[in-house]
Amino acid sequence: MFQLQGYFEFSTIIDFIAAFLYVVLGFVIAKLTAGYTSRILKGKIPQHLLAFTSKVVFYIIFLISVILALIVLGAEKYIAGILVAGGVVGVILGFASEKAVSNFISGIFLLVDRPLNIGEPVKIKNEAGIVTDISFLSTKIKTWDGRYVRFPNSEVFNATITNYGKYVARRLDMTVGVAYKEDPYKVVETVKKAVEEHPYVLAEPEPEIFVESLGESSVNIAIRVWVPSPIWFKVKKEIASIIKSKLEREGIEIPFPQIVVWFRTPLELKQG
């Protein structure tokens, strides 16, 4: 019967077939188990951890099947050597690909620290959009104007990240200027009624409307309302129009910038 010399001197063709089947079967079982893990954990753990857990399950099962295949081939006494060699190669590759390793480790820290999750609106290094993927090496976002931006994880980890969707609600701030002749109490009440008409301006925390400053041309009214984070921008688009319409209906003037010009000597009109 055909026999291989060297490492696999005790292996027969049947052992090779068995080893091959172990690897194939291991691959299939790993795929199925990873898929099953993903299904049963869906909704119970965050999406980025779901993808991570599924990958870990796959690689562990597949690695076990590869080790079993090596044992079938009679290479069990070399497994330790292979692992050591693998470790040495790993170290060499690690030095050679320092950035990749740095990104990988940063990716793990990002998964643990969770400053952002898939689907959340974020701003990273002046790029804002929705997180579409967090993998071991990189984080991808789809910007508001539809661009795909990929950040190496090491950059994300070291960058200042603004996550607009981390909390259930966000504050929306606006300032509206009204004419000096208007009664500030009436203006505050009118603006309050206007913002409260919007269903998505939260009743609690209560909206805060107050005279913020006495400007050059107007009395400035500050508007601070809380809005569910997923529809912050939708409310922002709508609320200014609602306030303007309400002020107009109440006859409250929103003034243009004004400059009072005073002449030291009275002007003389000359008839030409």
Added chain:
Amino acid sequence: MFGKYEVRNKLLIKKDMLEINISRIAENVFKYYRKYGDNRLSKKIVVKEVNLGIYPLPPLNQKYFISNTIYLRLKSTVTLSPKEKATVYFKAPIDIGVVLYKDNVNTIIDRVTLTREKYAIYGSIENGLICRFYITDVYHEEPEITMGEAVVKVEIDNVSNYFIELSKIVIPVAGINIFYKGERAHYGLFRVNIESPDSISIRYVKEVEIPGFYRTPITIGQFKEHLKMEWGVS
């Protein structure tokens, strides 16, 4: 008004400002038209015969964000002495749902909110709950309700050694089959158990029926029996 309808050619339902009008416009085509104030909806339905249900539904927002609870702010507070029980009634909002049937399949073709739609956070900005918000009186017997409202019966059991002042209550309404009879709607019974000012749980008692009322066959969201009111009731 609530219930099931078989429409062969035409159906017109008018109640206060709400109007639902279904009429056959071709052999297998019906026109659905609904009006509530300025809020109008018109659509065509391709079906031989319309089997329709009009039911009270929990007023849950699932379009822009998830809200599975109703936050009832009480106009006047209720103070419970230690080891005291009380049964009270509140009013809470509902949506009017129009459901289309064929065999065992159904779909909600329209949902109308007749009460003022508002939301509030129960808890903190960081991890509180976004709830449908409604202001209600406290009643000691079943109150009269208007269209778009339902009765909520609440049994409160203060097993703690403290006086508890109740100024708000959050009820989990996802997955609940609301009761109906004619134009009246009823959420059923909730039990509030107060073990301490910081440990309050609220449970929907699914087993309790309301005499003379039917349960809607439609639910919205995933049923959650318990809710911990971890931010208190004051």
